[in-house]
Amino acid sequence: MVLKDSSFIKACYGKNxxxxxxxxxxxxxxxxxxxREVRKEVSFMELCKTPELIAKVVKQPIxxxxxxxxILFSDILTMLxxxxxxxxxxxxxxxxxxxxxTPEDVDRLHPxxxxxxxxxxxxxxxxxxxxxxxxxxxxxxxxxxxxxxxxEGQGSKNFDKAKAFLHRYPDAARKLITLLADSxxxxxxxxVKAGVDAVQLFxxxxxxxxxxxYRTYSAEPATRIFNxxxxxxxxxxxxxxxxxxxxxxVRDVPCEVVGVDYRMDLQKAMAxxxxxxxxxxxxxxxxxxxxxxxxxxxxxxxxxxxxxxRLIFNLGHGIQPKTPIESVAAMIDAVKQFR
Amino acid sequence: MVLKDSSFIKACYGKNxxxxxxxxxxxxxxxxxxxREVRKEVSFMELCKTPELIAKVVKQPIxxxxxxxxILFSDILTMLxxxxxxxxxxxxxxxxxxxxxTPEDVDRLHPxxxxxxxxxxxxxxxxxxxxxxxxxxxxxxxxxxxxxxxxEGQGSKNFDKAKAFLHRYPDAARKLITLLADSxxxxxxxxVKAGVDAVQLFxxxxxxxxxxxYRTYSAEPATRIFNxxxxxxxxxxxxxxxxxxxxxxVRDVPCEVVGVDYRMDLQKAMAxxxxxxxxxxxxxxxxxxxxxxxxxxxxxxxxxxxxxxRLIFNLGHGIQPKTPIESVAAMIDAVKQFR
Numbered sequence: 001m002v003l004k005d006s007s008f009i010k011a012c013y014g015k016n017x018x019x020x021x022x023x024x025x026x027x028x029x030x031x032x033x034x035x036r037e038v039r040k041e042v043s044f045m046e047l048c049k050t051p052e053l054i055a056k057v058v059k060q061p062i063x064x065x066x067x068x069x070x071i072l073f074s075d076i077l078t079m080l081x082x083x084x085x086x087x088x089x090x091x092x093x094x095x096x097x098x099x100x101x102t103p104e105d106v107d108r109l110h111p112x113x114x115x116x117x118x119x120x121x122x123x124x125x126x127x128x129x130x131x132x133x134x135x136x137x138x139x140x141x142x143x144x145x146x147x148x149x150x151x152e153g154q155g156s157k158n159f160d161k162a163k164a165f166l167h168r169y170p171d172a173a174r175k176l177i178t179l180l181a182d183s184x185x186x187x188x189x190x191x192v193k194a195g196v197d198a199v200q201l202f203x204x205x206x207x208x209x210x211x212x213x214y215r216t217y218s219a220e221p222a223t224r225i226f227n228x229x230x231x232x233x234x235x236x237x238x239x240x241x242x243x244x245x246x247x248x249x250v251r252d253v254p255c256e257v258v259g260v261d262y263r264m265d266l267q268k269a270m271a272x273x274x275x276x277x278x279x280x281x282x283x284x285x286x287x288x289x290x291x292x293x294x295x296x297x298x299x300x301x302x303x304x305x306x307x308x309x310r311l312i313f314n315l316g317h318g319i320q321p322k323t324p325i326e327s328v329a330a331m332i333d334a335v336k337q338f339r
Numbered sequence: 340m341v342l343k344d345s346s347f348i349k350a351c352y353g354k355n356x357x358x359x360x361x362x363x364x365x366x367x368x369x370x371x372x373x374x375r376e377v378r379k380e381v382s383f384m385e386l387c388k389t390p391e392l393i394a395k396v397v398k399q400p401i402x403x404x405x406x407x408x409x410i411l412f413s414d415i416l417t418m419l420x421x422x423x424x425x426x427x428x429x430x431x432x433x434x435x436x437x438x439x440x441t442p443e444d445v446d447r448l449h450p451x452x453x454x455x456x457x458x459x460x461x462x463x464x465x466x467x468x469x470x471x472x473x474x475x476x477x478x479x480x481x482x483x484x485x486x487x488x489x490x491e492g493q494g495s496k497n498f499d500k501a502k503a504f505l506h507r508y509p510d511a512a513r514k515l516i517t518l519l520a521d522s523x524x525x526x527x528x529x530x531v532k533a534g535v536d537a538v539q540l541f542x543x544x545x546x547x548x549x550x551x552x553y554r555t556y557s558a559e560p561a562t563r564i565f566n567x568x569x570x571x572x573x574x575x576x577x578x579x580x581x582x583x584x585x586x587x588x589v590r591d592v593p594c595e596v597v598g599v600d601y602r603m604d605l606q607k608a609m610a611x612x613x614x615x616x617x618x619x620x621x622x623x624x625x626x627x628x629x630x631x632x633x634x635x636x637x638x639x640x641x642x643x644x645x646x647x648x649r650l651i652f653n654l655g656h657g658i659q660p661k662t663p664i665e666s667v668a669a670m671i672d673a674v675k676q677f678r
Contacts (some may be wrong), residue, residue, distance in 0.1 A: 157496050160659055163624035167632065210622040210655070212602050220417040244583040262549050263584040283549040285502035293506065316549070320499055 003197050008135045012198060012235035012256050014277050014310035020302070021068035022335040023137075024328070025239070025259075026318035027061040028073045031325065034060045035192035042256055044089045048074050054123035055130050063136055065332050069135045069198070069312075070127065070146045072191070076141030076202060077149060079187050082116035083179075084109045085150060092154075099153030103172035109150075114190045128195045137237070138196030140188050142203035143180035143221040150176070153287035158208055166213060173217070181221035185228040192232040200237040200259065201225060206207045207242025207261070219253055226254045228337070237279060241317065247272050262316025267304045270311075281316035283333065287323045291330035298334035342536050347408045348472045351537060351574035351595050353649035359641070360407035361652040362476075363667070364578070364598075366400040367412045369660035370667065373399045377620045383428045387413050393462035401473055404671050408537070408651075409466060409473045411530070413459055414490060415480030415541060418526045421455035422518075423437060424489060431493075436490030439504070439585050441619040442511035448489075451522035453529045458638035467534045474577070477535030479527050481542035482519035489515070497547055505552060512556070516592050520560035524567040532572040539576040539598065546581025546600070552631040553585045557640045558592055576618060580656065588609050601655025606643045609650075620655035621670065626662045630669035637673035 003009060009020040029035055033265050035057055038047065047053050054073045062070050077087050086097035100106060114121075127136055144162075149155070151162040166173045188199045206218035218240075226236045239259030240250055250258055251273055260269045260280035270278050286297045305311060313335045319328070342348060347362070349355040368374055374396055377386065386392050393412045401409050416426050416433050424534070425436035439445060453460075466475055483501075488494075490501040505512045527538045545557035557579075565575045578598030579589055589597060590612055599608045599619035608617050625636045644650060652674045 153495065157494065160624065163622075163660075164627035165658070167624050167626075167628035207602070210625075211604055213622070213624075214602075240582075242581070242602070245581075245604070263546070263581070265550055265584070283502070283552070285499070285506050285552075286549075287506075288503035289506035289509070315642070320503070322503075 003133070003135050006135050008312060009197065009235065010310045011310060012237070012277050014273055016309050016311075018026065020184065020308055020311055020335055020338060022313040022332055023067045023069040023071065023313055024061070024319050025067075025071075027067060027071065028057045029319065030321035031319055031323040031328070032060055032064070034064075035324075042215065043076070044102050048078055049119045049121055051122035051126045054119070055126035058127050059130050062131060065329065067134075067332070069137055070131050070224075071137040071200070072120070072124060072127070072196065073138075074123070076139070076146065076204075078120070079112050079117060080146060080150065083111065083183060094149065094154065096109070096153045100147075100151045100176070103169050103175075106172045106176045106179075109176070109179060111179060112187055114186050117187070117190075121190060124191060124194040124196055135197040136195065137198045137200050138188060138191030139200040139202060140184045142201050142206055142218060143177045143184060143225075144209070144217045145173060145205045146180050146184075147173075147176055147217075148205045159205055162205075163208065163213075166217060177217055177221050178224075179277045181224045184221075185225045188225065188229055189232065192229070192234055196234065198235045198237060199229060199232075200239055201255075202238045203238065206240060206246075211246060211249065215249055218294050219246070219249045222253050222255075230254070235277075243269065251276075257312065259314070260316060264289060264316075265304075266301065267306065270305065270307070277310035277312060279312040279314050281314070284315045284317050284320055284323070286317075287319070287327040287331065289327065291326050294327045294330040295334045298331050299338065302335070342472070342474050344406065345474050347651060348536065348574065350649060350651045351521065351576070351616050355648050355650075359647055359650055359652050359674055359677060361399070361411065361671055362406045362408040363654055363658050364410075365657035366404075366406060366410065367396045367561070370658055370662040370664065371399055371403070372664075373403075383414070387417055388458045390458055390461035390465045394465035397466050397475075398469050401470060402579060404668065404672070407474070408476055408533065409470050410476040410539070411463060411466070411478060411535065413462070413478070415478070417459070417542075418451050418456065418479065418522065419485060419489065421452045422450065422522060425482070433488065435492045439486075439490045439515070441497065442508050442514075445511045445515045445518075448515070448518060450518060451526055452479055452659065453525050456526070456529075460529060463530060463533040463535055473534040475534065476537045476539050477527060477530035478539040478541060479523045479530075481540050481545060481557060482516045482523060482564075483548070483556045484542060484544045485519050485523075486512075486515055486556075487544045498544055501544075501551065502547065502552075505556060516556055516560050517563075520563045523560075524564045527564065527568055528571065531568070531573055535573065537574045537576060538571075539578055540594075542577065542579045545579060545585075550585060550588065554588055558585070558588045561592050561594075569593070574616075578618070590615075596651065598653065603655075604643075605640065606645065609644060609646070616649035616651060618651040618653050620653070623654045623656050623659055623662070626658070626666040626670065627652075628666065630665050633666045633669040634673045637670050638677065641674070641677050
């Protein structure tokens with residue numbers, strides 16, 4: 001099969017006439033027993049740095065569920081290492097040593113040297129070998145999301161320090177965001193060269209910004225990144241966690257697909273983004289219900305939509321580690337059976 | 340002055356012709372040096388349980404900034420103690436012993452006996468003595484927000500366990516939410532009897548729900564609570580942290596005022612809630628900029644609004660502990676000077 005003719009790629013361009021394609025954010029992950037087996041042997045960081053293992057875990061959910069797209073296995077923070085950040089992944093979540101606290105700390109960082117991330121691009125080439133017929137999505141974190149971790153030094157409820165930094169040091173904040181945007185551009189461009197068929201920018205934390213800050217620190221850098229990828233001719237997906245307050249701003253971001261979080265009415269998102277495909281948006285917590293409950297929720301969601309040619313089904317956020325497998329299967333089955 | 344004629348109360352009913360009233364969520368708190376002085380002597384819990392000290396800290400921001408409303412000092416979780424929960428407030432945030440994990444755990448709880456919260460109502464009477472001319476706002480947490488803590492046992496990034504519980508045990512979840520709604524009703528009604536001039540329901544965590552769950556677990560119990568308070572004749576304020584995805588649902592909740600978080604376009608909220616007053620919504624992180632920056636941001640926000648007779652100025656979320664005092668003063672001054 002030519003990948004351009006896959007339902008996933010066609011849906012990205014709003015031209016899918018086959019059944020609705022489906023994949024799951026964090027589909028290669030801890031909810032899968034076969035993934036947990038791999039992780040018994042290696043740490044998260046070792047896994048991210050071993051191309052053969054990357055390909056192995058990327059293939060696991062495809063083998064189990066025949067999903068319509070695969071996604072690179074990596075962490076959004078790995079690209080910060082060649083920028084000068086020191087990252088570790090202990091049990092409680094990622095840590096960055098010496099978080100950014102002042103404008104001078106921003107000057108310590110340098111543009112991402114993609115040559116220092118060979119394991120990512122080798123990983124992509126390995127995946128393409130073992131999954132030649134499945135569209136592969138590359139990805140990166142949005143500049144603001146990366147900045148959140150660089151400033152906070154770790155995960156946080158509201159990234160208050162990061163938000164305060166934007167207002168305390170607006171010039172340094174813009175400098176940091178631009179540096180990150182150009183690094184993300186280089187990183188995604190190299191992923192395309194290595195063979196990915198689409199790219200997704202994860203704006204996981206833009207949804208904690210005011211509209212004005214969203215424009216400056218999320219939409220503008222996303223526009224810069226997506227413009228730089230225009231000539232790669234792969235579809236560009238922008239996942240916005242908490243899209244609703246900013247949807248009119250996102251409408252102008254140059255991308256083919258908008259990933260919609262589980263809070264927003266998906267039909268409304270489709271109506272307000274007439275020129276884009278949408279991806280989403282079942283609430284991951286629904287999967288903690290029975291398979292019958294999951295099937296019904298999936299069908300109800302699909303029934304609310306007036307057109308399906310520009311829809312990629314997904315959860316509205318990453319799948320949770322303790323999600324029961326049988327509910328995942330019920331959801332995928334309901335999408336595949338939907339007419 | 341008759342409190343009914345205060346700009347705050349008039350604005351609640353959309354009939355304010357004076358200058359725009361202003362108060363700040365968490366205005367009695369750690370950003371104030373005089374509050375930190377009090378906290379050197381007593382723990383948070385002791386403070387919450389000592390009526391004289393409650394009145395003292397409630398009065399502090401009014402004395403310093405001449406704000407247009409005072410708010411009871413308490414914690415949303417204190418009302419869970421007389422329901423059978425064991426709560427503590429160590430440094431890292433509140434903890435609840437024996438979190439709810441099964442439907443049987445829900446049955447361990449009982450309706451809130453408001454007689455076991457004398458310090459709250461005595462606190463209100465003390466406040467009215469020392470601040471007879473300032474409208475006083477009573478408050479409670481929304482049932483879903485309280486359920487989040489009861490299930491998770493502590494604060495959390497996304498309250499994934501709480502969300503999973505709704506889908507795993509929908510009957511127990513509804514039972515828990517109804518029990519909490521009736522307890523909140525009794526608690527707020529008693530606050531009105533003790534003398535508060537308005538009530539605010541803090542839906543701090545409803546904004547992590549899908550629309551369907553928001554309807555069931557946030558809007559329906561809020562409606563139940565506000566209906567029970569209808570005859571108290573005090574204005575009812577519903578603060579929704581992340582209003583945008585649910586605004587059409589919130590429109591039908593019976594309350595006089597909707598508190599709008601900092602993410603949503605405030606003019607849009609006013610337009611979509613034509614029969615309600617709105618309260619909000621400057622981003623608290625703006626206050627980390629210079630006083631000039633704060634003044635400009637406050638004025639710009641006010642200039643976007645087409646009518647001011649149903650506006651109560653506030654931040655779009657609680658003020659942060661490290662906020663510089665001079666920026667708070669600049670914001671309040673900009674609101675008071677605005678014509």
